Amino acid sequence: MWSRNVSLGKIFHMAAPRVRCPLWTGGMREGQGLTLQQSPLAGGELQGERPKTDIVFLKVHKSASSTVMNILFRFGEMHNLTFAFPQGGGYQLYYPYHFLARFVQGFSPLSPRRFNILCHHMRFLQPEVQKVVPSSAVYFSILRNPVQLMESSFVYYKGASAFSRVRSLEEFLSQPWRYYDPTSGDRHYARNLMTFDFGFNPDGDVSPERVQLMLKAIESSFDFLLISEYFDESMVLLKEMLCWDLDSVVSFPLNSRDSSTKSLLPDSVVEKLKAWNRLDWEIYTHFNRTFWERIERHIGRERLRREVRALRQRQAELARACLQGTDQSLFPPHPKCPRQLLAYTLFLGLQETQWGYCRHCNSPGLLRPARGTVPALCGFLAVQDSQQFMQKCSVFSL
Numbered sequence: 001m002w003s004r005n006v007s008l009g010k011i012f013h014m015a016a017p018r019v020r021c022p023l024w025t026g027g028m029r030e031g032q033g034l035t036l037q038q039s040p041l042a043g044g045e046l047q048g049e050r051p052k053t054d055i056v057f058l059k060v061h062k063s064a065s066s067t068v069m070n071i072l073f074r075f076g077e078m079h080n081l082t083f084a085f086p087q088g089g090g091y092q093l094y095y096p097y098h099f100l101a102r103f104v105q106g107f108s109p110l111s112p113r114r115f116n117i118l119c120h121h122m123r124f125l126q127p128e129v130q131k132v133v134p135s136s137a138v139y140f141s142i143l144r145n146p147v148q149l150m151e152s153s154f155v156y157y158k159g160a161s162a163f164s165r166v167r168s169l170e171e172f173l174s175q176p177w178r179y180y181d182p183t184s185g186d187r188h189y190a191r192n193l194m195t196f197d198f199g200f201n202p203d204g205d206v207s208p209e210r211v212q213l214m215l216k217a218i219e220s221s222f223d224f225l226l227i228s229e230y231f232d233e234s235m236v237l238l239k240e241m242l243c244w245d246l247d248s249v250v251s252f253p254l255n256s257r258d259s260s261t262k263s264l265l266p267d268s269v270v271e272k273l274k275a276w277n278r279l280d281w282e283i284y285t286h287f288n289r290t291f292w293e294r295i296e297r298h299i300g301r302e303r304l305r306r307e308v309r310a311l312r313q314r315q316a317e318l319a320r321a322c323l324q325g326t327d328q329s330l331f332p333p334h335p336k337c338p339r340q341l342l343a344y345t346l347f348l349g350l351q352e353t354q355w356g357y358c359r360h361c362n363s364p365g366l367l368r369p370a371r372g373t374v375p376a377l378c379g380f381l382a383v384q385d386s387q388q389f390m391q392k393c394s395v396f397s398l
């Protein structure tokens with residue numbers, strides 16, 4: 001592929017503190033209480049194609065990526081797949097440094113060992129990623145409108161240096177260069193976060209030529225990109241591209257803020273946000289368009305509508321069976337966890353078999369699992385395991 005040979009380091013300045021980068025930079029199980037019927041709307045798996053099991057998911061921050069990661073964890077655990085977990089027990093692959101293969105637990109340049117799924121937070125660097133997954137891996141990611149993404153980032157990363165001295169996003173945007181220091185190690189949370197996660201320079205040139213090069217590089221590295229504003233449509237596309245069935249992509253939103261911390265932004269602020277995050281805006285608008293083109297090509301609007309309806313039905317069934325409701329009290333005030341996040345409470349009376357089924361839908365995906373296994377059994381979102389929340393909280397604190 002084009003990007004595998006092109007030195008993007010020459011195109012975009014890549015800040016990679018401390019770590020030297022190469023020139024290139026750039027269904028749940030059946031029989032667990034709830035019976036799952038094969039959906040008549042299932043994708044390639046039922047059409048005789050083998051489900052894809054070698055996957056690279058670039059977990060772009062604040063873009064519903066934890067929900068997607070949770071789906072991958074569940075699928076991986078169900079199918080005994082291996083994961084490229086971070087060395088040293090972290091929940092990120094040494095982010096914000098560019099990814100290096102040696103960040104993965106169990107990786108050795110001398111061993112042919114490859115992992116099925118790579119999905120923890122990382123700053124993308126394809127030549128290194130290629131060392132830890134099979135060459136057949138499917139690469140995908142998920143994007144979010146940069147306006148909402150930055151609003152979410154502002155609340156979530158309030159302690160980041162660019163945000164710590166302002167009371168509101170408006171204040172930051174009124175004089176961004178007063179607060180934003182491009183040399184600061186955590187500046188990416190405040191500008192072009194998606195661009196950064198894809199491996200590029202968030203303060204890079206926005207000339208049309210450079211933007212085109214960046215888009216082409218992403219296009220040649222990734223098989224498809226999803227859009228979090230169209231999450232259900234994205235899940236239908238995901239299961240289609242991976243030849244999975246519909247039940248494999250049923251989920252509940254994770255990492256959601258309580259509405260009290262969400263603000264409606266005036267138009268003037270929205271425009272400033274788009275201009276400030278111009279590179280992200282270019283990525284988002286381009287891949288939003290190609291997302292719908294892909295849907296037309298692979299699924300068609302009519303089937304998409306049917307499948308989205310079926311997906312929502314399954315989600316509702318699952319919610320009725322497993323969820324008692326949402327509960328903020330599971331997220332007690334904690335100095336390291338100031339954000340108001342919504343938790344789910346699972347029904348206490350679930351039978352053991354159902355409990356196994358339900359907790360698979362709620363695995364946090366952020367706790368570090370024991371050696372090479374998946375943390376799907378942690379169930380921190382359940383009332384019974386609320387103690388686990390504090391672990392999650394400390395894992396979150398950067």
Ligand SMILES: Nc1ncnc2c1ncn2[C@@H]1O[C@H](COP(=O)(O)OS(=O)(=O)O)[C@@H](OP(=O)(O)O)[C@H]1O
Binds near residue numbers: 152231253
């Ligand atoms: N299914 C679905 N559909 C739409 N939006 C969703 C979904 N799941 C999670 N979210 C929203 O994604 C935000 C959290 O993103 P991440 O999980 O990527 O955050 S993190 O970087 O891992 O911390 C967070 O956004 P904010 O609530 O605006 O902060 C979640 O509400």
